[in-house]
Amino acid sequence: MAAWSWRLIVTGVVFYFFVQIIVRLSFVALPVAIALLLTALLFPLTERLRRAGLRSIWATWITMLLAFAVIVGLGFIIGLRANDEFPRLLDQVQQTARDAQNWLLKGPLHLKEAQLTDMVNEIIRQANAQRSAITSTILSTAAVFVEVLTSIVLLLFITFFLLKDGGQIWSWFLRAFGSAAPRVDRAGRAAWHTLSQYIHGTVIVAAIHGVVIGVVLFGMGVPLWAPLAVLIFMASFIPIVGIFFAGGLATLVTLGAKGPVFALVFIGVLVVEQQLENHVLQPLIVGRAVKFHPLAIILVLAIGGILGGIAGAAIAVPVVAVIYRALPELRRTPPALPPAAHHEPPAPPGGPGEPAPGAGEDVSPQRNG
Structure with a gap:
């Protein structure tokens, strides 16, 4: 238990500092994480295009453009429907507000119209009192919007290169591990x-x-x-x-x-x-x-x-x-290859998959009649 305990403590310390590094680099870490998820989603299409004979660069561009077209198409359809239905939504909201006002006045609460006016005025007063906080929130929201836009650009670049050169990047990464690769x-x-x-x-x-x-x-x-x-x-x-x-x-x-x-x-x-x-x-x-x-x-x-x-x-x-x-x-640990039998001859010089010289010919000594 002592041996396990100190190993868990060391592992916990390493994990804690790793998390702190990720938090400090969240502006980069989050786009990388999302790019990995997008790459996992889009990679089957890129791989099929490569198998169809397209070069890696063209398969990647087609995948990215198709994904972008789907997003833009959905946004265009949603925008059209929103433009058509928003006026009707405003009319229905106004009608619902009038019904709610009538229910408050004539329903079981029996509120007075002056009371409703006081409630509305109180809401407006509280909003004016919190104007500075609202303004700072809007400014911080604008800064967040700029950060989000920058993260999206970084995300697109990462996704593109992971789709295009993911295999080469992984091979380059494995070189750092030597025999553990x-x-x-x-x-x-x-x-x-x-x-x-x-x-x-x-x-x-x-x-x-x-x-x-x-x-x-x-x-x-x-x-x-x-x-x-x-x-x-x-x-x-x-x-x-x-x-x-x-x-x-x-x-x-x-x-x-x-x-x-x-x-x-x-x-x-x-x-x-x-x-x-x-x-x-x-x-x-x-x-x-x-x-x-x-x-x-x-x-x-x-x-x-x-x-x-x-x-x-x-x-x-x-x-x-x-x-x-x-x-x-x-x-x-992968299983070791079985040892060669003692009676087996050494591998032919042609390498695996190539026939040895004279293979298929009858090399047995000729017997006299």
Whole structure:
């Protein structure tokens, strides 16, 4: 136990300083992490184009342009629908506000119109009192926007070169490990396979969320149902909490457009969706992709969320899955080749796969009659 204890202490110290370095370099580390996920998602298409005979540079450009075209196409469709449906949304929100005002005045609360006016004035006064804080928040948001834009540019460059020269970069990286390179190579390939399975499983889960929520909103007649469905799809890449953030916005739109009854129904659907994600979709689809037990998926998500918040929950499962699959390959020793039998002749000079000189000819001594 003493031997294990000091080794765990050393490992914990190294891990702590490694995490601190990652936190200090988050501006670079986060785009690299996202680029690895995007590369794992897009690499099958690039590989198929290469096998079809295209050069690596052209296969990479086609992959990137197709991905960009899909994103732009979705944005264009969403923008058109938002432009068409936003005026109707404003009308419905105004009608809902009038209905709510009438209910407050004539409903069981029996509020006076002067009381409503005082409530509105108090809200305005509080907003004016917090004007400086709001201004600083807007300025900080602008700075964050510039950082996000820079990170996106860095992300695109990293993804492009990983798709184009990923194999060469990995070979260059392995040279630093000398005789341990075969072990690191096996561990890296196992980790990459696990990461690819995870990102594909996550895309399936996000697509299921987007389709279900989109159908529910469309059935309720909520405006902007298509943009909200895409928002749900994007937010589902952050496990557990992502669907609540995007669902909260969808709930507000539903409340403003269709009233409290439809909003409560949508909240019920959202809760069911969240439970399905926690206990069915994430464990069965993503857990099966990375070969984790459903309990392990839930515990990893909970621990990642506690330690790192939303970002920790988003990367907890792929990080643990990659480590879990890579460590056995680092420890595993490949079986040794069986020793050659004593009666076997030495290998021919032509090398493996080439026939020895005179192979196939009868070289036995001729016997006289």
